Amino acid sequence: MSVAVPSPAAAIAAPRGKRSRRIAGLPAPLVAGLGLLALFLLLALSADLIAPYDPIFQDAAARLAPPSFAHPFGTDNFGRDILSRAIFAVRIDLQLAILGVVFPFAIGTVVGTIAGYFGGLVDTVFMRIVDVVLAFPFLVLMLAIITILGPGLQSFFIAMALVGWVSYARLVRAQILVLKTSDFAVAARSLGFSHPRIMFRHLLPNALTASIVFAMSDCVLVLLSGAAISYLGLGVQPPAAEWGIMVAEGQGFIARAWWISAFPGLAIVALAFAFSLVADGLGELLGQRT
Amino acid sequence: MHRYRFVLQRPLQLIPVLFGISLITFVLVRSIPGDPARLILGTRATPQALAAVRAQFGLDEPLWTQYLYFLRNLFQGEMGRSILYKVDVLGLVAARIEPTLVLVFGAVLLSLLIAVPLAALSARRQGTLVDSSVRFFSTAGLGLPNFWLAIMLIILFSVALGWFPVSGYGRTLTDKLHHMVLPWLTVALSLSAVLTRSLRASLIAEMRSDVALAARARGIPEGAIFRRHVLPNSILPTLNLLAVNIGWLIGGTVVVEQVFAIPGMGQLLVRAIFSRDYMVVQGVAMVFAIATVLVNFLADILTVTVDPRVKL
Numbered sequence: 001m002s003v004a005v006p007s008p009a010a011a012i013a014a015p016r017g018k019r020s021r022r023i024a025g026l027p028a029p030l031v032a033g034l035g036l037l038a039l040f041l042l043l044a045l046s047a048d049l050i051a052p053y054d055p056i057f058q059d060a061a062a063r064l065a066p067p068s069f070a071h072p073f074g075t076d077n078f079g080r081d082i083l084s085r086a087i088f089a090v091r092i093d094l095q096l097a098i099l100g101v102v103f104p105f106a107i108g109t110v111v112g113t114i115a116g117y118f119g120g121l122v123d124t125v126f127m128r129i130v131d132v133v134l135a136f137p138f139l140v141l142m143l144a145i146i147t148i149l150g151p152g153l154q155s156f157f158i159a160m161a162l163v164g165w166v167s168y169a170r171l172v173r174a175q176i177l178v179l180k181t182s183d184f185a186v187a188a189r190s191l192g193f194s195h196p197r198i199m200f201r202h203l204l205p206n207a208l209t210a211s212i213v214f215a216m217s218d219c220v221l222v223l224l225s226g227a228a229i230s231y232l233g234l235g236v237q238p239p240a241a242e243w244g245i246m247v248a249e250g251q252g253f254i255a256r257a258w259w260i261s262a263f264p265g266l267a268i269v270a271l272a273f274a275f276s277l278v279a280d281g282l283g284e285l286l287g288q289r290t
Numbered sequence: 291m292h293r294y295r296f297v298l299q300r301p302l303q304l305i306p307v308l309f310g311i312s313l314i315t316f317v318l319v320r321s322i323p324g325d326p327a328r329l330i331l332g333t334r335a336t337p338q339a340l341a342a343v344r345a346q347f348g349l350d351e352p353l354w355t356q357y358l359y360f361l362r363n364l365f366q367g368e369m370g371r372s373i374l375y376k377v378d379v380l381g382l383v384a385a386r387i388e389p390t391l392v393l394v395f396g397a398v399l400l401s402l403l404i405a406v407p408l409a410a411l412s413a414r415r416q417g418t419l420v421d422s423s424v425r426f427f428s429t430a431g432l433g434l435p436n437f438w439l440a441i442m443l444i445i446l447f448s449v450a451l452g453w454f455p456v457s458g459y460g461r462t463l464t465d466k467l468h469h470m471v472l473p474w475l476t477v478a479l480s481l482s483a484v485l486t487r488s489l490r491a492s493l494i495a496e497m498r499s500d501v502a503l504a505a506r507a508r509g510i511p512e513g514a515i516f517r518r519h520v521l522p523n524s525i526l527p528t529l530n531l532l533a534v535n536i537g538w539l540i541g542g543t544v545v546v547e548q549v550f551a552i553p554g555m556g557q558l559l560v561r562a563i564f565s566r567d568y569m570v571v572q573g574v575a576m577v578f579a580i581a582t583v584l585v586n587f588l589a590d591i592l593t594v595t596v597d598p599r600v601k602l
Contacts, residue, residue, distance in 0.1 A: 131310065135582055139540075228437055228541075262445075265435055265441070265442065
């Protein structure tokens, strides 16, 4: 019986009522989501080729220009092209969402496996830590840690790793607890395999499915948190092109130039939507209800 | 009445969590680079004065003794002094609670007003265009960055239409409510996306339950089954989901208060971070954490009270 709170990402990945349509044998949301993600990846890789302008080039003659053929998303107060900045920002925001999940995933998985496998004191200690970390509102704890580390992308990833692992640890531990009593685990033990071998070669691969689905919906939360922290001025630092910063930069011009904030925000919505679709589709495909 | 025994037991289980919260905040504040005594006295303080301040605050004692001091102070309602505002942190936090509470409660209420009808509509018309669009918008809604949504609402309703103020909190009651409409809407739109998805799923599960089947067999019209059996049974999971999401909701208010310049605890936190006012960061983080734990405790009590099947 635990006191603390499950992660909000678990709540976001709500179970669905019905099977969705299939494309090539895969759930339609998965295909659509992966397609969108591939598009973003392409933008990130070929930003130099696709973006019409240099993301930090300041065109003094075209300050606060509304959307037009020359500048489809308009320009900001320095005359920088919003479309080009939004395209280059894919690099940072995609990295934010993915690396921000990879570290917690890795740490949480290892901790959860060890805690679940050995049980006893190790388990109790780790799970109490999980309870306490989950008692803090996620963003508040992130901000408190970033206060100490100083603003920046690196601090964001460290804070993410320190806070985010708990959900994965809890998820994997629950799976391991069930798996370790199964026949194949008992067989592996009776063959005299070492603990690490049983844990990581036999149990963990079977326990990963749920956390992988969870990780996809976690990408949405991490992206939103990373963008929000950058918006607050504590994440990615200007003049880097990042969607959260771009929204913040446009806030001073809402009366004259709505496009500065509007388009980068839409980009966040689109990328988050892609991750949500993949999470939904993957959950359906693997029969997981995170 | 042993079902309610946990009302007495659960607070005891909360004690280790509360200790953990105090330990984490203590460790966080102690991890800050720099000498607190120098922070208080400034750069030109003499070594004697620094030593005196260290002795006064117990900074020359071992770390675990310092933690005990910290705990003792907490029990006396002493959270330290703000470096920026030169007042006690507790008083500072207390003065900021009202706007945050108004924001959270209003937003939760509004999100229920949005989510319940949408989810009901979607569940009743499963597989139709209505259902697909609700599902589309609730999935897209999960990815709405609240700071961006806030600015878009300001551009539409404040700048273009002039209906609501751009920012601030106001003085009189009506003025405050007028200022809070857009912040409420911002938080509620994101929250209702989460709620709609979950409520729709539990409604559909309830519609397939034995209860609904039995009612259908008795010839009760589908609408009445939905109102009397399906909907009430789905409310509890939704309220629990709200409690689970309280931490996320608090994070949202921190950002939204910043966008709308609402003088609540979130704004206090962000300002404290920028001015390196560590005692305030610590105090606000603890209050938020304790609030999260309490809300979940209340949700547990509510669950046991409402649902006779649940024993905790």
